[in-house]
Amino acid sequence: MRYAGTVAVLALSLVLATGVAGGERRSAGQEFPSGVTRETVTEGRSVYLGKGLCYVCHGRRGGGVERAGSSLRDTLWYHSDGSYRSITELTRRGISARASATNIPMPPRGGSEIDEEEVRAAAAYVWWISRGGDPGGPGPRQ
Ligand code: HEC
Incomplete structure (x- = not known):
C-alpha cells in the first residue's frame, strides 16, 4: 500500500x-489569461520595448520612470484591477491628466501607432511582469 x-x-x-x-x-504556477500564450507575452515584450514606446515612460524593465509613468511591476494599481482585460483597456484608451494620480496623462496606446493585436500583446507583457514574471520574458518552453 x-x-x-x-x-x-x-x-x-x-x-x-x-x-x-x-x-x-x-508557467511558474501562473495561469495565462484566455487568448494569451507565452508567445503573446514574448511578442508583447518586443512591442513594449519597441514600437509601443511603453519603455519610454514605464522603464525598460517596467519599474517606472520618475515624472513619466508609474511602475507596472508593483502590486499597486491606480487605474486597473490588475486583470488582463483591464490592462488591455487602459493600454488602448490611455489615461487622462485628470484621472492620472500624478496629473501626467498617458496617451492612448502610449501615443504610438500600434494596432489592436499589438495592444493586446503589450498588455499581456504588462500582465506578466505585474505578476512577478521575469521582465526578460517567459523564455522558450522548457
Ligand atoms: C508618454 C508616457 C507613457 C507612455 C509612452 C506609456 N505610458 Fe502607460 N502610463 C503613463 C502614465 C502617466 C500613467 C498613469 C500614472 C498615474 O496615474 O500616475 C500610465 C499608466 C499605465 C497603466 C496603469 C497603471 C496603474 O497603476 O493602474 C498601464 C497598464 C500602462 N500605463 C501601460 C502602458 C503600456 C502597455 C504602454 C505602451 C503601449 C504605455 N503604458 C505607454 C505614461 C505612459
Whole structure:
C-alpha cells in the first residue's frame, strides 16, 4: 500500500513537472489569461520595448520612470484591477491628466501607432511582469 502511494505521488509529480496536467498555458504556477500564450507575452515584450514606446515612460524593465509613468511591476494599481482585460483597456484608451494620480496623462496606446493585436500583446507583457514574471520574458518552453 505504502509503495503504491509513493508511486502515485511520483507519477503525479512527473505529470505536473512536465506540464501535461496543466496544459501549455501554465508557467511558474501562473495561469495565462484566455487568448494569451507565452508567445503573446514574448511578442508583447518586443512591442513594449519597441514600437509601443511603453519603455519610454514605464522603464525598460517596467519599474517606472520618475515624472513619466508609474511602475507596472508593483502590486499597486491606480487605474486597473490588475486583470488582463483591464490592462488591455487602459493600454488602448490611455489615461487622462485628470484621472492620472500624478496629473501626467498617458496617451492612448502610449501615443504610438500600434494596432489592436499589438495592444493586446503589450498588455499581456504588462500582465506578466505585474505578476512577478521575469521582465526578460517567459523564455522558450522548457
Ligand atoms: C508618454 C508616457 C507613457 C507612455 C509612452 C506609456 N505610458 Fe502607460 N502610463 C503613463 C502614465 C502617466 C500613467 C498613469 C500614472 C498615474 O496615474 O500616475 C500610465 C499608466 C499605465 C497603466 C496603469 C497603471 C496603474 O497603476 O493602474 C498601464 C497598464 C500602462 N500605463 C501601460 C502602458 C503600456 C502597455 C504602454 C505602451 C503601449 C504605455 N503604458 C505607454 C505614461 C505612459
